[in-house]
Amino acid sequence: MIVFLLRRLFLLGTVLFGLSVFAFSLGYLFPGDPLQNFSGMRYIDSTLREQLILQYRLDQPYSAQYLAFLGRILQGDWGLSFASQQPLLKEIWQVLPATLELTAYALLLSFMLGVPLGILAAIKPEGTIGKSISGIALVGYSLPIFWWALLLIMFFSVTLGWLPSGGRLGVLYEVPTITGFMLLDILLSDVSYQHAALWDALRHLTLPTLVLATYPTTVMIRFVRDAMLDVWEQNYIKTAKAKGLNRVQVLYRHGLRNALLPVIRQIGLQFSALITLAMLTEVIFSWPGIGRWLIDSIYQRNFPAIQAGLMIISTLVITINMLTEILHTLFNPLARKY
Amino acid sequence: MAKFRLYLEENNRSPLAQLWREFARQHSALFGLVLFSSFLLLSLLAPLITPHDPYLQNDSLLLLPPSWSEQGLVQYPFGTDDLGRDLLSRMLKGSTYTFGLALLTVLASLLAGLALGALAGMSRGVKSSFFNHLLDLILTIPSLLLAIIIVAILGPGLENTAWAVILALLPQFVHGIRNAIAEQLKQDYVTAYRLDGANNWQVLTRLIIPNIWEKITVMSSMALSTAILDIAALGFLGLGAQAPTAEWGAMISDSLDIIYVAPVSVAVPGLLIFAAVLSVNLLGDGLKVAIQKRRES
Numbered sequence: 001m002i003v004f005l006l007r008r009l010f011l012l013g014t015v016l017f018g019l020s021v022f023a024f025s026l027g028y029l030f031p032g033d034p035l036q037n038f039s040g041m042r043y044i045d046s047t048l049r050e051q052l053i054l055q056y057r058l059d060q061p062y063s064a065q066y067l068a069f070l071g072r073i074l075q076g077d078w079g080l081s082f083a084s085q086q087p088l089l090k091e092i093w094q095v096l097p098a099t100l101e102l103t104a105y106a107l108l109l110s111f112m113l114g115v116p117l118g119i120l121a122a123i124k125p126e127g128t129i130g131k132s133i134s135g136i137a138l139v140g141y142s143l144p145i146f147w148w149a150l151l152l153i154m155f156f157s158v159t160l161g162w163l164p165s166g167g168r169l170g171v172l173y174e175v176p177t178i179t180g181f182m183l184l185d186i187l188l189s190d191v192s193y194q195h196a197a198l199w200d201a202l203r204h205l206t207l208p209t210l211v212l213a214t215y216p217t218t219v220m221i222r223f224v225r226d227a228m229l230d231v232w233e234q235n236y237i238k239t240a241k242a243k244g245l246n247r248v249q250v251l252y253r254h255g256l257r258n259a260l261l262p263v264i265r266q267i268g269l270q271f272s273a274l275i276t277l278a279m280l281t282e283v284i285f286s287w288p289g290i291g292r293w294l295i296d297s298i299y300q301r302n303f304p305a306i307q308a309g310l311m312i313i314s315t316l317v318i319t320i321n322m323l324t325e326i327l328h329t330l331f332n333p334l335a336r337k338y
Numbered sequence: 339m340a341k342f343r344l345y346l347e348e349n350n351r352s353p354l355a356q357l358w359r360e361f362a363r364q365h366s367a368l369f370g371l372v373l374f375s376s377f378l379l380l381s382l383l384a385p386l387i388t389p390h391d392p393y394l395q396n397d398s399l400l401l402l403p404p405s406w407s408e409q410g411l412v413q414y415p416f417g418t419d420d421l422g423r424d425l426l427s428r429m430l431k432g433s434t435y436t437f438g439l440a441l442l443t444v445l446a447s448l449l450a451g452l453a454l455g456a457l458a459g460m461s462r463g464v465k466s467s468f469f470n471h472l473l474d475l476i477l478t479i480p481s482l483l484l485a486i487i488i489v490a491i492l493g494p495g496l497e498n499t500a501w502a503v504i505l506a507l508l509p510q511f512v513h514g515i516r517n518a519i520a521e522q523l524k525q526d527y528v529t530a531y532r533l534d535g536a537n538n539w540q541v542l543t544r545l546i547i548p549n550i551w552e553k554i555t556v557m558s559s560m561a562l563s564t565a566i567l568d569i570a571a572l573g574f575l576g577l578g579a580q581a582p583t584a585e586w587g588a589m590i591s592d593s594l595d596i597i598y599v600a601p602v603s604v605a606v607p608g609l610l611i612f613a614a615v616l617s618v619n620l621l622g623d624g625l626k627v628a629i630q631k632r633r634e635s
Contacts, residue, residue, distance in 0.1 A: 029491050138623070142615040144567055146574045147590060147608030154597070276482040280571055295575060298486055306490050314479050 004329060012322055016315065023311050024069045030303040034058065038069070040080030040088065040304035073311070082302040091305075092290065092312055097180030098168060099289035103278050105209045107267065110216035115260070117217075118224025119251075125229060133221060140218035145277050149211045149284040156207060163207050166286035170204070173197040208285045215277055216270055223266055227259040234258070261332050268324030272317045353632065357552075360628035360635075367624020373617035380430060381438035388427035389413070392584045396422035404602050419603050420596050428584040429610060435496065435585040436573075437614050440565035443503045444558055450504070451511025452554075458512060459519030460538050473513045481506035481568055489577045496585065499578035503568050507561045514557045518550040552629045559622030563615045570611045586611050 027037045035044060039052055053059055057068040072078070078088040121133035157165035168182050169175065175185050175197060182205075186198050231237065232255065240250045279291025286292070290309060297305035351359075361367055380387075390413075402418040403410045404425075410417060416425035458469050485502035492498040519542075522528060528545055536544070572578030573587030581592065586607040593603035 026487065026491075031491070138619055139616070142563065142612055142619050144570055144587075144608060144611045144615070146571060146587075147604075147611065150590070150594075150597070150604060150608070154601070272480045276480040279480075279482050280575070283575065294483070294486060298490060298577060301490075303490060306487060310483060310487060313483055317480065 001329075005326065008322060008326060012318065015318055019311065019314050019318075020070060020073065021066065023307050024066050026303075026307050026310070027069075030306075031301075032303065036082075037303045037307070038079060040082060040085075042082060042085065078308050079304045081297075081305050083297070083300045083305070088304060088308040091293070092308060094177075094180065095288060095290045095293045096312065098182070098287060099275075099278055099282065099291060101181045101183070102205075102208055102212060102281070102287060102289060103274055105205065106212035106278075107216060107274065109209060109213040110220050113213070114217045114220025115224050115263070118221040119228055119256070119259075121221060121225045122228035122232065125225070134225065137218040137221040137225075140214050141222070143214060145211060145215065145280050146284055148214060149207075149281060152207055152211060153284070164204050165207070166284075168201065168204055168288060169197065170200045173200060208281050208287055211285075212274070212277055212281045216274055219270055220263070220266070224259065224263060227262055228255060231255055231259045261328065264324055264331065265328045268321040268328075271320050271324075275313060275317060356632045356635070357628050360631045361624055364624045364627060366620050367628070370617045370620025370624060373613060374621050377433055377437050377614050377617060378441075381433040381441070384430045384434045388424075388430050390424035390427045392423060392427040392431040393582055394423060396424075398422070401596070401600055403600070416602055416606055417600065419593060419600065425603055425606065428589060429586075429606060431584040432586045432589060432607065432610070433614075435579060435583060436566060436569055436587065436611065439496070439500055440503070440562055440569055443500050443565050443569075444507065444562045447504045447507040447511055447561065448554070448558055451508055451515055454508075454512045455515025456519065456542055459516040459523070460542065469516075473509050473516070481564070482571065485568065485572055485577065489572075494577050494580060496579045496583060499569055499572045502572070503565050506568065507565060510561060511557065515550070515554065518553045519546055522546045522549055552625075556622055556626050556629070559618055559625065563618045563622070566611065566615050566618065 027034050030037050035049065035052055035056070035058060036042070038056055038058075041048075041052075044052065055068070056072075057064045076089055078092075080086065081088050081091055084091065117133050117137075121130045121137075124130045125134075153165045156163045164170070173191075173193060173196070175182070175189050175191065178185050178188050182201050183198070186194060186201055191197065237250060237254055240254045245253070275291070278289065279295065281287065282289045282291040283295050290313065294306065294309045294313075296302075297309065361371075396418065399411075399414070399418050400422045401420055402414050402422075404417040405412050405415045414424050414426065416429065418424055419428070458473075461469075481503075484506045485499065488502040488505065489498055492501070522545065523541075528541060531541055531545055569578060569585070570587030570590075573583075573585040573589075574591045576588070576591060579585035579588040581588070589607045590604055593600065593607075597604050
């Protein structure tokens, strides 16, 4: 196990190294002056330019420049945003929690819906329930998320007026930022309108979470269903049935434990798709997260921000991927043959 | 009707015929095939069958309602948009961009993936394992993020979207094909063929490719649905196809500001994207089941 962990850590290091090289080269690949792209400063006069060239070692070969770049990244000096001239790292810490919050709830919802529905569909795959669940899953799997979001907004926000169509919290409420996670912040704050604000935040959260959860839920249903059907054919299930266990016992003791193992791994694999969808969801629901921030950066040709966004998001996805794989290996002795 | 089995029937049909038999038994898969073929035909014939020029702005017919409403005209079944362009023609034209371009990107990605996957799969040892794990992780860069970076470097446009989608799909193909090849290499018949003196190239072309093409087809169908959704999403965000181009995603974002006046102009392109992706998914699922059943029989 330790060897496995060490190998994984080594791999993580290699990938992060590759990622940083890629991010560094973007400074040259993006249009415009590399010095501006690295520092994020819009106007650089000649004295400052000389100073920055020395500091960034731009007069030296690429390898030295890369080392200087790496040093800056590790020290937390990620340059400024073209648009706001604020430090990028600070801006990212402001928008990242919103994305994480939304993604976490969507993932949670997809678990709570996807796993039971998948099991239900696997019990009688050719029955009415099984077929309709599979059908719904296929439809949800094929929906273009932005269009689906628009439909829901048109129905629930515009026609019925039940739910707000965008944002994280109504403008009536002001909650001090402590963690950046809206629900936590509201619970931690001691404002007089705490309950009202919580209710409002939940109402704002409903539609984006529903939209974002659609895809992972359907993937989960399909995956759990296939895994269950696969496990149901195994010999140990037949043995368990032959021993006289009833359906529920077999399902719980032998079926679920084996069928749900790969699901852990699936989270890691789906996470990058989830981030992509979260970016789209944020744009549609004006959710102030990192996805909307990145898309805005494209419109503003804010290259340092795109570079920083790449590093943060990829590191996040890779780390989560790694963690789920390690968890999977921890739980599943069969996967430990490294 | 109960089936009598008087004699042991031997099924000596070709693998392709067996596959088709299993495929045709599934109604949903057949429906997917019909839908897929019609989209394919549309994307090929779109320039010939559009009733009006999709880019012609007719200022006497702005925002014409669809023909099923009382003010509509039968010559314009879905009505016109805010610049007086015929919506039906634009939808038809859009199939070339969204569906046709997605097909092309998947093909290009498949070819590149086949070459790289074969290289990776036929090599062995540390190099191969390292390559595999590295790919596992490259897979994790979100496709939209990759597309954003490519668009940032090359600038927005349909062509750059295609490159972004090709690059985003590539790791999946390389990874999948590599694994499929590695699985085949373990088989006894490969060893036997090697003992006969076959070299790597012969093993690859005569044994492995014929044995993994089914998997490749399923992989491509999954990639195709991703490609359609990605192209449409990029178009919607304004990073892909630019304003006058009748790409379905871009059309939705174009018509967003007239969604109250002409909901059809948002609803129909979305429905088309949905139908296209659904057809591909139905086809892919059907193929997967058919392949599984054929292997079992």
